Amino acid sequence: MGRGGVSLTRKTVVVAGCFAAAIIAMVFSPGIGLQTITLHDLLSDEQARFIFTTLRLPRMVTAFFAGGCLAVCGLIYQAIFRNPLADPFTLGISSGASLGAALCILGGISGTVAGMSFITAGAFAGALAAMAVIYVFALSNESDSATILLAGVVVTTVCSGAIMFIHVIGGVHKSYQILRWLMGAVDGVAAQNAVMMIVPLLALLTVAVLFMPQLDLLSTGDTLAHSRGINIRNAKLLFISITTVMIATTVSVCGPIGFIGIIAPHACRMMLPGTRHRLLALCSFLTGGTFLIITDTIARSVAPPSEIPVGIITSLCGGPFFLIVLYRLKRRLLL
Amino acid sequence: MSTGLLSFVDMAGCSARYGRSTVLEACSFSVKHGERWAVLGPNGAGKSTLVKMVAGLLPAADGIVSVNGKPVVNMRAVERAKIMAYVPQKPDGVIPYSVRDYLMLGRYAHRGLLRAPSRQDRDAVAAAVAICDIEHITTRLMYTLSGGELQRVLLAGAIAQETPLLILDEPTSFLDPAHERFFFDALGRLHESREVTLIMVTHDINSALFRCSHILALRDRQTLFCGTAAEFTAECPGILNRLFSTAFATYRHHENGAMVFGAWGGEGYP
Numbered sequence: 001m002g003r004g005g006v007s008l009t010r011k012t013v014v015v016a017g018c019f020a021a022a023i024i025a026m027v028f029s030p031g032i033g034l035q036t037i038t039l040h041d042l043l044s045d046e047q048a049r050f051i052f053t054t055l056r057l058p059r060m061v062t063a064f065f066a067g068g069c070l071a072v073c074g075l076i077y078q079a080i081f082r083n084p085l086a087d088p089f090t091l092g093i094s095s096g097a098s099l100g101a102a103l104c105i106l107g108g109i110s111g112t113v114a115g116m117s118f119i120t121a122g123a124f125a126g127a128l129a130a131m132a133v134i135y136v137f138a139l140s141n142e143s144d145s146a147t148i149l150l151a152g153v154v155v156t157t158v159c160s161g162a163i164m165f166i167h168v169i170g171g172v173h174k175s176y177q178i179l180r181w182l183m184g185a186v187d188g189v190a191a192q193n194a195v196m197m198i199v200p201l202l203a204l205l206t207v208a209v210l211f212m213p214q215l216d217l218l219s220t221g222d223t224l225a226h227s228r229g230i231n232i233r234n235a236k237l238l239f240i241s242i243t244t245v246m247i248a249t250t251v252s253v254c255g256p257i258g259f260i261g262i263i264a265p266h267a268c269r270m271m272l273p274g275t276r277h278r279l280l281a282l283c284s285f286l287t288g289g290t291f292l293i294i295t296d297t298i299a300r301s302v303a304p305p306s307e308i309p310v311g312i313i314t315s316l317c318g319g320p321f322f323l324i325v326l327y328r329l330k331r332r333l334l335l
Numbered sequence: 336m337s338t339g340l341l342s343f344v345d346m347a348g349c350s351a352r353y354g355r356s357t358v359l360e361a362c363s364f365s366v367k368h369g370e371r372w373a374v375l376g377p378n379g380a381g382k383s384t385l386v387k388m389v390a391g392l393l394p395a396a397d398g399i400v401s402v403n404g405k406p407v408v409n410m411r412a413v414e415r416a417k418i419m420a421y422v423p424q425k426p427d428g429v430i431p432y433s434v435r436d437y438l439m440l441g442r443y444a445h446r447g448l449l450r451a452p453s454r455q456d457r458d459a460v461a462a463a464v465a466i467c468d469i470e471h472i473t474t475r476l477m478y479t480l481s482g483g484e485l486q487r488v489l490l491a492g493a494i495a496q497e498t499p500l501l502i503l504d505e506p507t508s509f510l511d512p513a514h515e516r517f518f519f520d521a522l523g524r525l526h527e528s529r530e531v532t533l534i535m536v537t538h539d540i541n542s543a544l545f546r547c548s549h550i551l552a553l554r555d556r557q558t559l560f561c562g563t564a565a566e567f568t569a570e571c572p573g574i575l576n577r578l579f580s581t582a583f584a585t586y587r588h589h590e591n592g593a594m595v596f597g598a599w600g601g602e603g604y605p
Contacts, residue, residue: 005432005433005435005436005474005475005476082427082428210448210449211448213440213443213446213447213448214443214448216432216440217440217443219430219431220426220427220430220432220437220440221426221427221428221430222427223392223421223423223426223427224421224423224426224427224430224489224492226390226391226392226412226421227390227416227419227420227421227422227493227496228416228420228440228441228443228444228492228496229412229413229415229416229417229443229444230412230443231411231412269431273431273476274431274432274433274436274476274477276432276436
C-alpha cells in the first residue's frame with residue numbers, strides 16, 4: 001500500500017467502475033432465474049413479462065436499496081465508533097430485529113399495522129430496542145469503541161439465546177417459519193412494499209449524505225472533531241438515529257442480511273484510501289447494492305427450483321472477508 | 336488581577352471533578368490578547384484538565400470559563416471553533432485522510448456542510464503548511480507520518496482554523512529534541528505572522544521560559560504561581576523545587592549566559 005492519498009484519476013476510475021458494475025448487474029439479473037427471460041421473451045411472452053415486472057424487478061430494486069443502505073450504515077458506524085469492525089450485524093441490531101420477528105411469529109400475530117405485517121413491525125421494534133442499548137453506551141463519554149462492540153456482542157448473544165428458547169417452545173411449524181425469516185431474503189417483495197421501503201430510505205440517505213462533513217470530522221476522533229466545531233453529542237445522535245431507522249426498515253423487510261456493512265465499505269476504502277465520506281458513501285452504496293443483486297441472483301439460480309435464502313450466501317462470502325479485514329487490521333494497514 | 340475589558344480568556348474560580356475526586360480547585364487566571372501562557376506543573380496537578388475546560392471539552396464543576404466575555408459552555412460548537420483551536424498530545428487514533436484533506440477539514444467552522452473550498456480556505460491551508468514547514472508531506476496519508484511530522488500537521492490543522500486562541504496540551508511530549516525544536520520554530524513563525532494568543536501545557540520548563548510571556552504553575556490541584564515569565568524566572572530555581580518537590584540546579588549557556596534549569600544535577604547527585 002502506498003503512503004500517499006489517491007489521485008483524481010483513480011477516484012474517477014473507481015466511481016465509474018462501481019456505476020458500471022451496478023448497471024451490468026441490473027441489466028442481467030432480472031433475466032436470470034428458474035426461467036431465463038430474454039429481451040425477445042419480454043416483448044412476446046405475456047407470462048415472461050408478468051414474472052419480469054411483478055416478481056423480478058421489485059425484487060432487484062429491493063435488493064439494490066437494501067444492500068446499498070446496509071453498506072452506507074456500516075460505513076457510518078465504522079466512522080462514528082472509529083472501529084472498522086462495526087456494522088449492523090456486529091452491533092446486535094440485526095439480532096434485535098430477529099428477536100422481534102421471532103416473538104411475533106411465536107405469538108401467532110397476523111394482520112397488518114400501518115401498512116406492514118406484524119412480523120415486519122416486530123422486527124422494526126426489535127431493531128430499535130437493540131440500538132437503544134448501543135446508544136446508551138455510545139453517548140456516554142467514557143466508552144471507547146471496544147466497549148460499544150462488546151455491548152453489541154452481548155446484545156447478539158442474549159437475542160440468540162432468546163430466539164433458541166422460542167424455537168424450543170414454538171413447535172416445528174413456527175420454528176421453521178422463524179428459521180426462514182432469520183436466513184434473510186428479498187424474494188416475495190411486492191412492488192408496493194418495495195416503494196414503501198425505498199421512499200424513507202432515500203430520504204434518510206439524503207440527510208446522511210448532507211451531514212457527511214461531520215462524519216469526516218468524527219472519524220478523526222472526538223477531541224479533534226470537537227475542536228473543529230462539531231457538537232459531538234448531537235452529531236452522533238443524528239447519525240445513530242438515521243442509521244437505526246434505515247437498518248430497521250431494511251432488516252424488517254429483508255431479514256437479517258449479514259456482512260454487507262463490512263464488505264462494501266472496506267472494499268471501497270481499499271480502493272480509495274484516505275478518501276472523504278461522501279465519495280466513500282456513493283461507492284459503498286453502489287458496491288453494496290450490486291453485491292446483493294448478484295448474491296440474490298445466485299440464490300435463486302444455483303439449485304432451482306428451490307431458492308437458497310440470500311442471507312446464507314452473503315454470510316458465506318462475508319465471513320471470510322471479515323477475517324481478512326481482521327488480519328489486515330492486525331498489520332495496521334487498514335483504515 | 337486584570338479583569339478589565341482587555342481580557343480575552345477568563346477563568347474564574349473553576350473546579351473540576353471526575354466522579355467524586357477533585358482534580359482542580361478554584362483556579363482563576365486571566366489572559367489578554369497576544370499573550371503566550373505556559374501551564375507548568377507535576378503530573379496529575381490538573382494542567383490538562385485546566386486547558387480542557389478552556390477548550391470546552393470538559394465542563395467546570397464550579398466557576399465559569401469565559402472567552403470574549405461569553406461562557407464557553409454556552410457557545411455553539413461552530414462559534415467556539417472560530418475563536419479557539421485545540422491541539423492534543425496525540426490523536427485519539429488513526430486519522431484516515433491525506434494531510435491536505437485533513438487540513439481542509441480544519442476549515443469546517445468556516446465552510447459548513449455544503450460550501451466547496453473557497454480561495455480563502457485554500458489560502459488558510461497554504462499559510463498553515465508554510466508556517467509548519469510540511470510542504471513535502473501534504474500528499475501523504477496521516478497514518479504514515481512519523482510522530483514529529485504528525486504533531487506539526489496537527490498544529491497546522493489548528494492554524495488553518497484561523498482562530499485568535501490556540502490551546503496546546505503537551506504537544507511535544509513524544510518528540511525527540513530536533514522535532515520538538517521544529518515544532519516550537521513553527522509556533523515562532525506563527526507568532527511572527529499574526530497575533531495569536533497561546534495557552535500551552537508543557538513539561539519543558541526551559542522552552543516555556545524562553546518562548547512564553549506568562550506562566551501558570553499548578554501543584555496539587557491548586558495555583559502555585561500566576562504571572563509573567565520574568566517574575567517566574569526571578570524566583571527560580573526555588574519555585575521549581577517547590578513545584579516539582581525535587582531539587583533543581585541552574586546552569587548557564589556557555590556562550591550567551593542564558594539560564595537553564597534542570598533536575599538532573601546538584602543536590603543529591605554525584
